[in-house]
Amino acid sequence: MEAKKLNLTLNIWRQKNSKSVGSFAEYKVQVSPDASFLEMLDELNNTLELKGEEAIHFESDCREGICGTCGLVINGHAHGPLPKIATCQLHMRNFKDGETIWVEPFRAKAFPVIKDLMVDRSGFDVILQAGGYVSINTGGVPDGNAIPIQKEVSSLAMDAAACIGCGACVASCKNASAMLFVSAKVSQYALLPQGQPERYRRVERMVKVMDDLGFGSCTNTYACEAECPKGISVTNIARMNRDFMMAKIKSKEVEV
Amino acid sequence: MFEIYETITGENPYKSPMMIYPAPHYTMGGLWVDYNLMSNVPGLFVLGEANFSDHGANRLGASALMQGLADGYFVIPYTMGNYLAGDKPTLVKTDHPEFEKVAKEVKDLTNKLLSIKGKRTVDDLHKQLGRIMWDNVGMGRNEAGLKKTIEQIRQVKEEFWKNVTIPGSGDDVNQTLERAGRLVDYFELGELMALDALDRKESCGGHFREEYQFEDGEAKRDDENYSYVAAWEFAGENKWNLHKEELKYEYVKQAIRSYK
Ligand SMILES: Cc1cc2nc3c(=O)[nH]c(=O)nc-3n(C[C@H](O)[C@H](O)[C@H](O)COP(=O)(O)OP(=O)(O)OC[C@H]3O[C@@H](n4cnc5c(N)ncnc54)[C@H](O)[C@@H]3O)c2cc1C
Ligand code: SF4
Ligand code: FES
Numbered sequence: 001m002e003a004k005k006l007n008l009t010l011n012i013w014r015q016k017n018s019k020s021v022g023s024f025a026e027y028k029v030q031v032s033p034d035a036s037f038l039e040m041l042d043e044l045n046n047t048l049e050l051k052g053e054e055a056i057h058f059e060s061d062c063r064e065g066i067c068g069t070c071g072l073v074i075n076g077h078a079h080g081p082l083p084k085i086a087t088c089q090l091h092m093r094n095f096k097d098g099e100t101i102w103v104e105p106f107r108a109k110a111f112p113v114i115k116d117l118m119v120d121r122s123g124f125d126v127i128l129q130a131g132g133y134v135s136i137n138t139g140g141v142p143d144g145n146a147i148p149i150q151k152e153v154s155s156l157a158m159d160a161a162a163c164i165g166c167g168a169c170v171a172s173c174k175n176a177s178a179m180l181f182v183s184a185k186v187s188q189y190a191l192l193p194q195g196q197p198e199r200y201r202r203v204e205r206m207v208k209v210m211d212d213l214g215f216g217s218c219t220n221t222y223a224c225e226a227e228c229p230k231g232i233s234v235t236n237i238a239r240m241n242r243d244f245m246m247a248k249i250k251s252k253e254v255e256v
Numbered sequence: 257m258f259e260i261y262e263t264i265t266g267e268n269p270y271k272s273p274m275m276i277y278p279a280p281h282y283t284m285g286g287l288w289v290d291y292n293l294m295s296n297v298p299g300l301f302v303l304g305e306a307n308f309s310d311h312g313a314n315r316l317g318a319s320a321l322m323q324g325l326a327d328g329y330f331v332i333p334y335t336m337g338n339y340l341a342g343d344k345p346t347l348v349k350t351d352h353p354e355f356e357k358v359a360k361e362v363k364d365l366t367n368k369l370l371s372i373k374g375k376r377t378v379d380d381l382h383k384q385l386g387r388i389m390w391d392n393v394g395m396g397r398n399e400a401g402l403k404k405t406i407e408q409i410r411q412v413k414e415e416f417w418k419n420v421t422i423p424g425s426g427d428d429v430n431q432t433l434e435r436a437g438r439l440v441d442y443f444e445l446g447e448l449m450a451l452d453a454l455d456r457k458e459s460c461g462g463h464f465r466e467e468y469q470f471e472d473g474e475a476k477r478d479d480e481n482y483s484y485v486a487a488w489e490f491a492g493e494n495k496w497n498l499h500k501e502e503l504k505y506e507y508v509k510q511a512i513r514s515y516k
Contacts, residue, residue, distance in 0.1 A: 054424040
């Protein structure tokens, strides 16, 4: 049973490399409503390549919403119009026949365009390298229930750890701030016992690197939370800010 | 899980029956390594899913976690340290003849791929290869199917080298070129998988040779003749030499596994 195909007009951002100036190019496509957005782009790329034109560059890996590699701005929304999904989980049945769709890369000073819809998000890796780990020896495996952790606390930590590092929060913030991402990474450790020894060092280091890389400041618009595919809460930002203040009082490690 | 299902299919699984089909999840085997996880290239260690070492013909649940811990936590800190202790690292520069040789090989391959300018896309040929593997090198395999598969893979490979089209250049990011490079690897890997399956005339784990089964359809292993790991050494295009690594059991006795 083949569903009726949709006729769509796509306006896609094409840009040769980080130094060149990009612009929108128009493409007409016919696509099954059961196709995913990225499958539609794959198909389009096949037709372009057959004409000898270069493929539209975009990134993806798992295509099931767990790795954070994909990321397009579709009709002005990071990861498209639906809430709480990554671009790869968006299906064409959510669009209407005859619709015009605008497709852009994640835009931020700290995410330079590599080509077309592909951006360099390695800044996130640098932030993680500054503190997104537990480096102290936490000893052997403790006996079950030896260190009780409240259900609410472990749930909050797990919720924070759900961040897939996609960068949609940066792309949807008018200041291109990375606060939601960094606060999720800080919180997942700050809430649990393993994260305590390095808690304040970690937040200081990660925030410093975030600022150095040119990510903007947070002005509490919550656009990040609205577009985050994993529903990361802005309360993580509040937690990070509290920890950062505490760190300023407690430690002398990083000069800011 | 149900939410994910609904996003993908657009159907509510509480109301209509779920559509479920098998999909490839993991590839058995991998690069050969010695007991210290070092490959046949001295100093090149291979960990995790990329090596063949930790699980047998069947890959059971959570093997990845086990292998991650075993390789990364218990083995490599000691064996790599041991290797480094016996090595005197010297400054390696890009004007080394070996480096120049490999750099030239990569450049030549890139130019060759870009110059074909045929009529079929990388994606199209990749899907054709996938279909061939799916049909005859899945769980159930048989001699006729595997022999046919090897022929078919060679044909698609030939078609690829004559008729693929890769727009763009090799000087910049080119995802089509990247995929073409992977597909070249897959032709080789696919053929080797079929060859290995053809050679192993028994059923075991994820390898079910239809000719070798009990009357009730259970897998029939042949420990007498096939109790070894097949390590295939690359010996040029379409050629591999088989090295058999015998499986010796000192404490556990080999027995037939029954899921009944
Ligand atoms: C959908 C799915 C579900 C799974 N579920 C389970 C499960 O529930 N339980 C379980 O135990 N196992 C599961 N597995 C298997 C398990 O996830 C993998 O076996 C395991 O993650 C492999 O880990 P690894 O570190 O060996 O390799 P990988 O995690 O694949 O890491 C390889 C790394 O190498 C990098 N890399 C590749 N090429 C280069 C290069 N040229 N230069 C630099 N870096 C490079 C890659 O980017 C990647 O980061 C699942 C697998 C899949 C696909
Ligand atoms: S916080 Fe959300 S939007 Fe930001 S990187 Fe993590 S998952 Fe993506
Ligand atoms: S491709 Fe992995 S989250 Fe979209």
